[in-house]
Amino acid sequence: MSVPPQLERAHLIGIGGAGMSGIARILLARGAKVSGSDAKDSRAFLSLRAQGARIEIGQRAENLGEPSAVVVSTAIKETNPELAAARERGIPVLHRAQALALLMEGHRVACIAGTHGKTSTTSMLTVALQHCRLDPSFAIGGDLNESGANAHHGEGGIFVAEADESDGSFLTYAPSVAVVTNVEPDHLDHHGTPEAYTAVFTEFVKRIQPDGLLIVCGDDAAASALGEQAGVRVQRYGRTVTGEDDARVLDYQATDTGGRVRISLRGEEILVPVAVPGEHMALNAVAALLAGIELGAPVDGLAEGLGAFGGVRRRFEFKGRAGDVRVYDDYAHHPTEVAAQLRAVRHAAGSGRVVVVFQPHLYSRTKTFAAEFAQALSLADEVVVLDVYGAREEPQPGVSGALIADRITGAGVHYEPAFDRVVPLAADLVKPGDLLVTMGAGDVTQLGPEILAELDRRA
Structure with a gap:
């Protein structure tokens, strides 16, 4: 091309x-x-x-x-x-999105949007289509574990892209298939208000091609409501959906290697294996399945591909083991993401404790959601809270990781603003059998290998 x-x-x-x-x-x-x-x-x-x-x-x-x-x-x-x-x-x-839109021309385009889960869902759809030998082009906000790449030029005439709402730039795209996993206020530093954030998704679904399809999670009220406003075909998925063309989740079972989700679709029951833990990931897999079907891939091939999906870098990525301590890294940086991931981590930990090293991302997000972050992190047994990773923002007076740490209940809490002191603190906290996860969208990702090295040194 x-x-x-x-x-x-x-x-x-x-x-x-x-x-x-x-x-x-x-x-x-x-x-x-x-x-x-x-x-x-x-x-x-x-x-x-x-x-x-x-x-x-x-x-x-x-x-x-x-x-x-x-x-x-x-x-x-x-x-x-x-x-x-x-x-x-x-x-x-x-703008980056304008360049990507130019690269999409001449393809059948599938865009995956939503506050949470868009990287994982885009990646699942990509790998499932590759398993069906459709060779899609793709652009994802993370590196696939299978290939180590975040983008690829394919020859299959399909382009799969993660659609980023953070700055509204996804309004550049005009997909024939669009997925919205959920809608929950975020990126208020750009959008200003929750209402403005929601409104940009309303504009996004208007960008779908007239003969296209909108796929939304029916369990998420705001995402489902988009289907009422869309001027195109709509397909929902989730436990609460009841439409004839909807994908109703009948059952989810966690396994040692991930999980299995059983759905009912147009009178047929389909079992979809998921190679990553958590029911939220199973819902992402169902969304990917529906998008793949719309793009012309066979159901059996898609299900096999989803079962073989190896994950995405920084999405509950296994970093290594030191003795009986396992260390993972995760990108979760919104309270809903943190809570969903920690519920999955709890199952993966088995009888061991869950230790989280969490770095808040953005001063505006920390200030707005401090109580919600604290509630989510309370699902762990031990929590180390770092100071805020400011990224594109300047510091705000009175806004630090302490806003979150001071509100956490039911877990051991350690606020450590000095980045160089986190590794020995985390090594002090873990016990044999524990699962430790570094979490956040900033440079906290550097700490996993350092913690493993410190544990090995002590051993």
Whole structure:
């Protein structure tokens, strides 16, 4: 498939980001000339450079060269020297979502949206379609454990994409199949109010092709309500759905390796194995199954693919074992995600205790949901709360991890704002048989291997 003319010589600012590196990977596979820059080196650069990308560390105007377009994400500020130079020289500037929309042209597009579960659901659908030998193109906000990649240019005429609502940029897409897993207020730093956040999903479903399909979780009131407003076909899934075309969950059983979900669909019972733990993941698998059926894949093949799904990096990712202590890493950074994941972790821990090292993400989210985070984290036995990972935000007076730690009940609580003290503290807390999970969207992901090394050293 050809490269869109606007992207024949693309320069990506922040090329190491999850979304940007995926676009670069697809462009390179299609034969485009790709350059980019980032503030620091990244493991993603190894494969991109091997494919022919020119990548500079540090951002300077002279890095631009002569691109046909400059691609940016919302995180890139107008003061960025490369973006400022592109504006001054009249070089077209595209948002990441606009570039991805150009790459989708000529494909049958499936977009997965929702406050929670979109990365996992997109990944499940991708792997299930690959198992059916349909070779989809895909762009995901995480690396598949099967391939280690977050994006791929396929030859199957299907494009599967995670649709990010955080900045409203998913309104650029016009999918023929759309999934909305749930809708719960988040990213209020951008949207401002819960009502505005919900409204952007209403606009998203209006973007579905007239002959397309909207798939929503019927157990989530806000997601289900979108189906009432959609001007396209709607299919629901969940325990509470009753429509003739809906996928009703009859039963979920946890297993040692994940779980099994049994559904009723158009008068037929289907058993779907899920290779990752938690009923929330089983619901994601059902959504992926429905989207795959709509895209023309066989039910049996999709179910087999879902059973073989190996997970996504940072989604309850096993990091290793030190003696009888298992260590995992998870991206959960919203109270609902934290609670759902800890319920799954509890089953995986068996008779052992659950120890969580949690790093709040964004000052605005911490301030808004401190009580909800505390309630979710109370499901663990021991909790270490780090200070806030600010990401794109400046610190707010009085907002720290202590807002959450001070509200946790029913668990041992340890607030540790000093990042370098977390590893020995976590090593002190765990006992043989425990399951420890590092959790959050920031650099807490670095700590799992360090905790394992410290436990090995002590042993």
